[in-house]
Amino acid sequence: MKNEPRALLDPDRLFASDPAQRKIARRLYEAIEELPIVSPHGHTDAHWFSENAPFADPAHLLIVPDHYLFRMLYSRGIPLERLGIRRNDGGAVEEDPRAIWRTFAQNYHLFRGTPSRLWIDHTLSTVFGIHERLDANNADETYDEIDRCLKTEAFQPRALFERFGIEVLATTESPLDSLEQHRQIRESPWPGRVVTTFRPDPVVDPDFEGFQHGVRELGGLTGEDTESWSGYLRALAARRDFFRALGATATDHGHPSPRTADLDRKSCERLFAAARAGKLNAAQADEFRGQMLTEMARMSLDDGLVMQIHPGSVRNHNRDLFEAFGRDVGADIPARTSYVDALRPLLDRLGNEPRLSIILFTLDESTLTRELAPLAGHYPTLTLGPPWWFLDSPEAMLRFRRATTETAGFQNTAGFNDDTRAFLSIPARHDVARRIDCRYLAELVAEHRLEEDEALEVAADLAYHLVRRAYRLEHETLTS
C-alpha cells in the first residue's frame, strides 16, 4: 500500500492539528491565500522574462540550479557530476536530463521533513498537475509529463509569472551589469513588473574576485575617476541612479559580517588606495567593507534605496568543491554573527534618520531575541527581514515569529522574501510562509492573545502589505 495515488497537497497542510487552531487558521488563510505575490529579493534570471523562451527540460529547470537539492544529494554520497553540475575544468558530467531526474527521484526520500520536499510537491501538483509522490517507479512518467508541459506556451516564463499572480519580482545584479534584460522587459509590451536590485559586493568588497578590475570598469561605465575615493563614491551613486531608473528600490549586501565603520575622509582614502593596490590585510578589508556599508547608507538617505544586509555566511567552505565547481554549490555554511557592536558606527551616524530604511537578515537564530528584535523594536531605521536561506522553512519561520513578535511586534518585520533561483518554487515558498504565519496567528487567537479581527489584518500585512512598504513598492497605504 506504499505510495498509492492520493493528493500530494492536503488543504490543511502546515496548520496545527488542534481542531480549534486549525479552524481559525483556515479562515485566516482563505482571506489572504489569493493576494498577489510580492517578491522583492531573489535570484531568478532576468533573461527568462526578457526572452520568454521555453525552459529546457525538467532537470535543468528544477534540479541543476537548486543548491538545496544537490547539497542534500551530495551529503549522501552522490557526486555532483551525476547531477549535471558543470565542472570548472570542463570534465565530464551527466548530460542526460532524464538520468539526472532519475537520480533525484530515486533519492527523493532524503528530503522527508525538509522544505524542499514541500516545495517540490507543491510545484509538481499545482504547476504540472502531478498528484503522485515522486519515487523511482514514477520517475520517467513524471519526467515525461513535465517535459510535455514545458514545450507549451502556458509554461513559458511570462505565462507562469502571470499564472503565479506575481505583482512584482526583483532580480539581483552587479553594478557592472548593463541591465540590458531589464531594459528589454520594460520596453516590451508585457506588463509584468520585474525590477533589479543593486548588489555592489563585486566593487565594494576587496576580497571579491576581480575587485580591482571591477573598480576600473565602474570608472569606465560612469565616466568617473575611480582611482580617487570621491570619484569612486560618485561612480557608485551614478550606478545606483541607473539601477533606480530600471526599477530598483533596494540594495543588497552579502558581507561576511554586519560590521560597519565610520572613518574620517583621510582614512577612507588611504584604505581605498590600498584596496585598489591589492594591499589590504584581512582586518583592513573588513574595515573597508564596514565603511562601505555606511557609505551605502548615506547614499540611501539621498536616493531612497532600501538597504538589505545579509551577513553571516562563510562562502565556499568546501575547498575541493570550490576548486572543482566554483561558487554556489551548496557549500556555504553560516557562522556565529553579532550585530550589537557591529552596527553601532552606522547607527551612531544615521540610526535615527526617518528616511533611511535598513532590512536586517540573519543565519544565526541565537541573535533573534538577544539582538535583532531589540534593535528593530527600537531604531526607526531598522526592520527585520524574514527567515533566510537555511531558515526559510516551517519550523524556523515559526521560531522566527515566536522569537521576534514579543519584542518587535509585526510592523517592524518586512513580510516574506523567497530569495530563490528556482522560479517554479516561488508560489510554493510564499504558500508555506502564508500558512505558517496564519498558523502562528491562529495560535494567538486560540490562546486569546489576539482577537480574530486583528489577526485578519495582520495576516494580510504579513502576506502583502508589509513587504510592499518595506521595499517601497507600494502605491496605497497599509490597512493597519
Next chain:
Amino acid sequence: MKNEPRALLDPDRLFASDPAQRKIARRLYEAIEELPIVSPHGHTDAHWFSENAPFADPAHLLIVPDHYLFRMLYSRGIPLERLGIRRNDGGAVEEDPRAIWRTFAQNYHLFRGTPSRLWIDHTLSTVFGIHERLDANNADETYDEIDRCLKTEAFQPRALFERFGIEVLATTESPLDSLEQHRQIRESPWPGRVVTTFRPDPVVDPDFEGFQHGVRELGGLTGEDTESWSGYLRALAARRDFFRALGATATDHGHPSPRTADLDRKSCERLFAAARAGKLNAAQADEFRGQMLTEMARMSLDDGLVMQIHPGSVRNHNRDLFEAFGRDVGADIPARTSYVDALRPLLDRLGNEPRLSIILFTLDESTLTRELAPLAGHYPTLTLGPPWWFLDSPEAMLRFRRATTETAGFQNTAGFNDDTRAFLSIPARHDVARRIDCRYLAELVAEHRLEEDEALEVAADLAYHLVRRAYRLEHETLTS
C-alpha cells in the same frame, strides 16, 4: 464588526488550546490564582508608598514611565517628544497628557502579539473596569474613565498595593540613598511591606557617571576612609547593614558582563587607587567590577543578603537619544553573554558555601541549556532568576521552563520577578507568569511526565514559595 464590545480578558487566555491541557491548566491556575504577590525585584518609586499621593494622570502613570511602550512607538517613527519624554536640554515636549494618550491609543495595534498588550489590557480591565479594546475612537472616553478613577481614594498607591494582594514589594536604591522614604513607610501605621534592595553599581562600577564623587560621598555617609581599599570595603559593609535595617534581603548588580575576579590584596589596592584617580582603562575597569562581585559575595556570606547578577545589557546603545534624553529610554540592547569562565573566580572561592545564595539572570537565551541550567543544577550557591526584561513574555517564559527544567529542575529556580517601573502592571505580569507556568505544568501532566498532585505543588512553589525562599522573605518553609 471591528472592535465590538466584548471582554478584554478571556478566562482561558495563555492556556494551550488543546482541551485536555486546558482543563488541567485551569485546575492548576484556580489553585494558585489568589496567592499573594511577592515582588522581590522592581523599580517602583518608594515615594508613592511613603506619600500615598494620587497619581497625576493616565499618560504619566501608564505611558511616560514605561520604556517598553515608548520604544515600540519610537521604532515606528514617533518622536519621544510627542510622548512627553523629558529632554536633557529642556526643549519642548508634549505636555498635554490627553494628547500623549491619543497618540498611544492610535498606535495600540503596534503592540499586537507583545506582552505590553497583555499587560495594558489586564490593567484596563481589572484595575479600571474598561472592557473595550483601546483604539483611536475610544481614546478620549478611556482617558476620562481612568482619570476619574485616579482622583478617588481607591486608586491611591497604598490602596492599590492592598487591592493587588502584594505581600512584599522591593524597590532598588543606590548605597548613597538616604532611604528616607523607606524609613517613613516603616514608621507609618500602614502595614504594607515595602523593602529596599542594595544596588551598588554607582559606587562599584568605575564607568558609572560620578563614581569618584560617589566613593567620597560613601565615606561621608559612613565615617569610613574610602580613600583606602579597606575603608571602602568597610563603608560598603556599613551601607549594606543600613539597607538590611530597612528591610533589604538582597543586593543587585547590573554589570555589563558576569565576569568575576579574585585578586590578591595588593592588586585590589592598586586597582582601587587607579579607579579613584579615574585612571583605569576599559580592561581594568572590567577587572575591578569583577573583583567587586567577589567582594559582594564575601560580604553576603557575613550578612546574608542574597546576590542578584543581571548582566549582558549594552546600555544607551543609541548615542543621539542618550545625548538628548539620557538613560532608560528603551535603547539598551542585550549582547552575547558567557557565564562558565566568567563566574569561575567567584565560584572557586565561594561556590560551595551553603550560606551564600546567588541568583543569575540572562538576556541571552542561548546560555540557558548550555551554561545556566548546568551551573544551577550543580552549584548549591546558584539559583536561576526568571526570564528577564525582553524575555518577560509568554513565549520566552515557556522557552525558559523547557530549557531549564530538564537539567536544573524547578527547585533551582527563583519564582517570578516583575522587575517593573509600571506599578499598575504588577498584577498583570504575575498573572501572565502564573498562567504560563500552569500551562507548562499542564503539558507535563497531559503527556504523563508528571502527575497532577505533583503539578499542584509545583504550581504553588513557582507562584509563591520559591520566590520567598530565594529572597529569604519567608517565615514558613516550603510545602515540598
Next chain:
Amino acid sequence: MKNEPRALLDPDRLFASDPAQRKIARRLYEAIEELPIVSPHGHTDAHWFSENAPFADPAHLLIVPDHYLFRMLYSRGIPLERLGIRRNDGGAVEEDPRAIWRTFAQNYHLFRGTPSRLWIDHTLSTVFGIHERLDANNADETYDEIDRCLKTEAFQPRALFERFGIEVLATTESPLDSLEQHRQIRESPWPGRVVTTFRPDPVVDPDFEGFQHGVRELGGLTGEDTESWSGYLRALAARRDFFRALGATATDHGHPSPRTADLDRKSCERLFAAARAGKLNAAQADEFRGQMLTEMARMSLDDGLVMQIHPGSVRNHNRDLFEAFGRDVGADIPARTSYVDALRPLLDRLGNEPRLSIILFTLDESTLTRELAPLAGHYPTLTLGPPWWFLDSPEAMLRFRRATTETAGFQNTAGFNDDTRAFLSIPARHDVARRIDCRYLAELVAEHRLEEDEALEVAADLAYHLVRRAYRLEHETLTS
C-alpha cells in the same frame, strides 16, 4: 489522595496530547517498540559482562554511579558524602546503601520534570515491577524489593542484557587498556555482543593527567618507539588494530573544542617533542589535539573506524569538588562551541572522502541550525550524533529534530546513543528517544508534511537502522 497506587508508566507518555497526533504516534511506536537496542556509545563496565556477578545493592547500582542524580541532590545542599561518593582522601562517606537510598527517596521530588525521573520510574516499573512513585514513605519497601531482585539470577548482568533486547553494546576504553574483559566476553560461550571503543584522549591530549607516562606505556605495549612522531603514530595505529580485533567499530574524542589542524611534518614533530617534554603552552596543546584529530581521521580512512567528536565540555569546573572527589562528579559544564572554522583543516584534507565517517556531537544547541545541520547536510563525511548529555531529554530531543531535519534530513543523523554509566537506564533512555521521535513524526503526519507510510520507515530508521549504519554495525542494508 497524594501518591495513591497507580501505574508509574502511562502507555501514551511523551506523546502529544492532541488526539490526532497521539493516535498516529501510537501506531508508529507500536511498529518500532520491540526493535532490538543498539547501544554504540556508552560507559558501562565491561567487568559486569565478563564476570556476570550480581550487582551489589540498590544504591550502588542506581545512585552512586549516576552523576545526573547526585549533581541535582548536591545543588540542593546535600553533601556528596551522604550519597556515598568516595573522597580522594579516604575521608568518611555514607557506607550504608539503605541510608543513601533513603536520602534519594526523600528528595525524589527534586527530579520532577527531569529525564532522570522518567528513567528511574521506567527502571522501577519495567525492571523491578514497582508501580508506586518513590517517596520517603515507601523508600524502605522499595529498597527491599530491588535488593531481593538483585540477589536472583534473572537480575545478573547477562540476563538483564538479554531481557533488555540489546543487540550490541559498546563500552569505552583507553588505548592503554588490556581489553582483557572484552577478550573474556568474546571467548565465553555467552552470545551477547559487547564491543569496545577506542578513546585515545589519555595519549593524545597533552593536558590529560599522566600523558607523558601514557605515551611511554603505549610504546611498551606496541614495541614502537613512541619517542618519535612516526613511532607514536604507528603505535596508535597498532592499538586501533587491537581494538578492532576486539570488536571496536569506532573511536571517540572528548576534546575541549572541535578544533582541528593540518600541520606539516616538521611542525608535528616539534609539537610532539614538546608535548613529551611537558613544555606545551595552552595554545600549543590545543593545536596538538587538533592535529591528532586529523591524524585519527587519516587512520580511519585506512582502518574504517568511525570517528566520534564530543566537544565543548569544561571538565571539573568546581575546583573544591575536583580536589575532594576527582573527575566525573557532575561538575562538567558545557561552554560555547564553534565548528565552522574549527573543522576546516580536517575537512579541507579529508572532508570529501567517501570512506571516512565522522559523527559530530554538541552541547551548544545554538550550533544546530547555524552550523551542524548545514555541515552535515553538505559534507558526505559528516553525520549528526543524537542530543547528548544535558540534551538527552524529551524537550531537547524534540528541539534537535526541529532544528536539524529541515536542513540535514533524517539520513544525515546517527540514531540514538544512550551514553550512560547506568546500565539499568538503557531501556528507559531508548524508550524516551523512540517515543519522542514517533511524536515528532506524528506531528509531521498530522500536519501533512509527511505521509504515514513514510513516517513508519523513518521511525524504524531512527530507532534501529541508522545507528547500525552510522557505526558500521550492520549486516543488512537499510530499508530506505
